[in-house]
Amino acid sequence: MRYPLWRTAVFICAMVWPLLWLYQAWQDALGPDPGKVLVDRLGLGALVLLLITLSMTPLQKLTGWAVWIAVRRQLGLWCFAYVVLHLSAYLAFILGFDWSQLGVELRKRPYIIVGAMGFLCLLSLACTSNRYSQRRMGVLWKKLHRLAYLVLVLGLLHMLWIVRADVKEWSIYASIGALLLVLRLPPLARRIPRLIAKKGTSAKKA
Numbered sequence: 001m002r003y004p005l006w007r008t009a010v011f012i013c014a015m016v017w018p019l020l021w022l023y024q025a026w027q028d029a030l031g032p033d034p035g036k037v038l039v040d041r042l043g044l045g046a047l048v049l050l051l052i053t054l055s056m057t058p059l060q061k062l063t064g065w066a067v068w069i070a071v072r073r074q075l076g077l078w079c080f081a082y083v084v085l086h087l088s089a090y091l092a093f094i095l096g097f098d099w100s101q102l103g104v105e106l107r108k109r110p111y112i113i114v115g116a117m118g119f120l121c122l123l124s125l126a127c128t129s130n131r132y133s134q135r136r137m138g139v140l141w142k143k144l145h146r147l148a149y150l151v152l153v154l155g156l157l158h159m160l161w162i163v164r165a166d167v168k169e170w171s172i173y174a175s176i177g178a179l180l181l182v183l184r185l186p187p188l189a190r191r192i193p194r195l196i197a198k199k200g201t202s203a204k205k206a
């Protein structure tokens, strides 16, 4: 396994937040509605992890460092894990596992449908994230994994629907997301400058 230190750092950084929030909930430090706070924090955590995952390729192009790509899959899987926890927290603390209320809920909170579409896309990405699927699917794998950008759009729409009038925080995530999407466009992706010269390049030029 390459870059074990970086992988361990990603693991600890991603793991620590849900554990901290659970601890805060246990300590009654999340206010009068801890269930809703947990749903919100996990949803926001998933969106941030998705943005971080999608910034790995541009960062690799900018710096030439392979470490970004080495942790990309792990970050994507953490994003999925946060969404699973987000959905589980919603089912437990907001829906109370009362499935008869699901129809009422979907009418009251239609943004859930957008979130569920994002979840299904992420599920297909997580299931095919292993090397075996990558080898078997070939070029189709790359195409399928572009769904990550659709998840980003769905996640941002889902959040916008919730925050409605107060778009200040949302616009920060949306701007970063828009930049990452623009950087994917082939004419721009090809032009991303290498900020850090490859080892030996400067020596050769000198």
Ligand code: HEM
Residues within 6 Å of the ligand: 036, 039, 040, 041, 043, 044, 045, 046, 047, 050, 083, 086, 087, 090, 094, 112, 114, 115, 116, 117, 118, 119, 151, 155, 156, 158, 159, 162, 163
């Ligand atoms: C079946 C899937 C999903 C369900 C049922 C769901 C449900 C919810 C609910 C109930 C809320 C809280 C609304 C409120 O505060 O009144 C929420 C917030 C949120 N969700 Fe989801 N969601 C889903 C999928 C996703 C996905 C895929 C993402 C992103 C990748 C996401 C990101 C967010 C964000 C960013 C928030 C707002 C957090 C905040 O206001 O701080 N959700 N979601």
